[in-house]
Amino acid sequence: xxxxxxxxxxxxxxxxxxxxxxxxxxxxxxxxxxxxxxxxxxxxxxxxxxxxxxxxxxxxxxxxxxxxxxxxxxxxxxxxxxxxxxxxxxxxxxxxxxxxxxxxxxxxxxxx
Numbered sequence: 001x002x003x004x005x006x007x008x009x010x011x012x013x014x015x016x017x018x019x020x021x022x023x024x025x026x027x028x029x030x031x032x033x034x035x036x037x038x039x040x041x042x043x044x045x046x047x048x049x050x051x052x053x054x055x056x057x058x059x060x061x062x063x064x065x066x067x068x069x070x071x072x073x074x075x076x077x078x079x080x081x082x083x084x085x086x087x088x089x090x091x092x093x094x095x096x097x098x099x100x101x102x103x104x105x106x107x108x109x110x111x112x
Contacts, residue, residue, distance in 0.1 A: 008025070008033070008035060010070055011035045011038065011070055011071065011074060012025070012035050014041065014067050014070055014071075015035055015036075015037040015038055015040075015041040016037070018037075018040075018041035018044050018045060018067070019037050019040055019041055019044070021037075023035060023036045023037030024036055028078075032077075034074055034077065034078065035074060038071050038074050038075065039075075039080070041067075041071070042068060042071050042075070042100070045064050045067050045068050045096070046068070046094070046096030046097060046100065047096065048060070048064055048096075049061060049064040049065070049068070049095060049096035049099060050094060050095055050096045052064060053095040053096070064096075065099060065103065068096075068099065068100050068103060069103050069107070072103060072104055072107045073107075075104075076104070076107070076108070081104055086101040086102075086104045086105050086108075087101065088101070089101025089104070090102060090105075
């Protein structure tokens with residue numbers, strides 16, 4: 001398993017590629033550093049996933065799933081899924097949101 005520096009570098013690279021600009025890290029009150037731009041990049045990737053789903057582009061969907069999965073540890077750390085429960089992500093007809101919600105539930109089950 002990659003250490004937090006490796007996963008932080010991967011997330012920084014993904015966010016920068018998605019957003020088209022290098023995003024800085026910030027320091028949380030507990031002293032840990034987190035990558036900015038993660039939520040913005042996730043929203044862009046959800047939209048792209050929805051488009052790929054409508055077009056039946058399975059390879060593109062798989063690549064986007066990997067990018068979205070990379071965000072989960074950070075989003076978990078900052079409490080995104082406490083504010084918006086994964087079940088809320090899964091409900092409805094937004095395929096990208098559903099994918100993120102399901103991936104998060106899988107991510108949490110692997111932590112037990």
